[in-house]
Amino acid sequence: EIVLTQSPGTLSLSPGERATLSCRASQSVSSSYLAWYQQKPGQTPRLLIYGASTRATGIPDRFSGSGSGTDFTLTISRLEPEDFAVYYCLQYDTPSTFGPGTKVDIK
Amino acid sequence: HLVQSGAEVKKPGASVKISCEASGYTFSKYFIHWVRQAPGQGLEWMGRVDPGNGNTYYAPKVQDRLTMARDTSTSTVYMELSSLRSEDTAIYFCLVLTQGYWGQGTLVTVSA
Numbered sequence: 210e211i212v213l214t215q216s217p218g219t220l221s222l223s224p225g226e227r228a229t230l231s232c233r234a235s236q237s238v239s240s241s242y243l244a245w246y247q248q249k250p251g252q253t254p255r256l257l258i259y260g261a262s263t264r265a266t267g268i269p270d271r272f273s274g275s276g277s278g279t280d281f282t283l284t285i286s287r288l289e290p291e292d293f294a295v296y297y298c299l300q301y302d303t304p305s306t307f308g309p310g311t312k313v314d315i316k
Numbered sequence: 317h318l319v320q321s322g323a324e325v326k327k328p329g330a331s332v333k334i335s336c337e338a339s340g341y342t343f344s345k346y347f348i349h350w351v352r353q354a355p356g357q358g359l360e361w362m363g364r365v366d367p368g369n370g371n372t373y374y375a376p377k378v379q380d381r382l383t384m385a386r387d388t389s390t391s392t393v394y395m396e397l398s399s400l401r402s403e404d405t406a407i408y409f410c411l412v413l414t415q416g417y418w419g420q421g422t423l424v425t426v427s428a
Contacts, residue, residue, distance in 0.1 A: 210375075210376060244413065244414070246359075248359075253409065253418045253420065253421060254359065254409075254418065255416070256413075256414075256415075256416030259413070259414045260414070265416045266416065297358065297359055299359075299361070299413075301349075301413050301414075303364070303373050304361065304363075304373060304374075304375050304376065305349065305361040305364070305375075305413075306361055307351075307358060307359040307360065307361055308358075309358050310358045310359075
């Protein structure tokens with residue numbers, strides 16, 4: 210089973226700043242089967258990125274994903290107030306596993 | 317696109333079966349996954365079912381207690397978790413991973 214590690218655990222930033230979130234896998238993720246989700250309190254997670262770098266439908270272009278193998282990154286180019294949330298990576302090479310999450314909060 | 321059955325309260329040792337009805341797309345086209353989230357915790361992948369042929373794959377942690385199935389006549393998938401324990405208390409979600417379709421979630425509470 211692939212173990213995902215996300216860093217940092219918490220990222221404190223101001224609106225307008227750039228956020229860089231890391232997701233590292235214990236072994237290579239096949240075919241870049243890596244997705245990113247955003248979750249706000251009391252809400253269902255929202256798909257942002259799949260295939261490591263493909264934005265899901267309706268996701269603003271300030272969100273971008275990159276990486277391959279064992280190292281993946283989610284970048285939010287300029288934080289908007291609605292972007293403060295918890296972000297999870299998921300590798301969907303069976304069996305799938307989630308990372309523990311990175312909380313992006315307001316500095 | 318995905319509508320789940322309602323909240324459940326179960327005693328330890330019992331089983332729970334949750335349904336997830338799909339609509340608005342070709343049922344057989346995408347795997348349906350199940351994920352749970354315990355109160356205040358992160359997301360945990362539990363398993364997935366291929367609606368096209370019924371093949372399943374379960375997370376090692378729950379594979380001995382978990383059964384997933386599908387009914388193509390109603391475009392519904394089911395998840396049954398047996399031998400429930402207090403730590404199974406969580407919101408359970410069905411989802412289509414790469415399409416971003418999520419069910420609304422089903423709260424399962426395990427309490428004596």
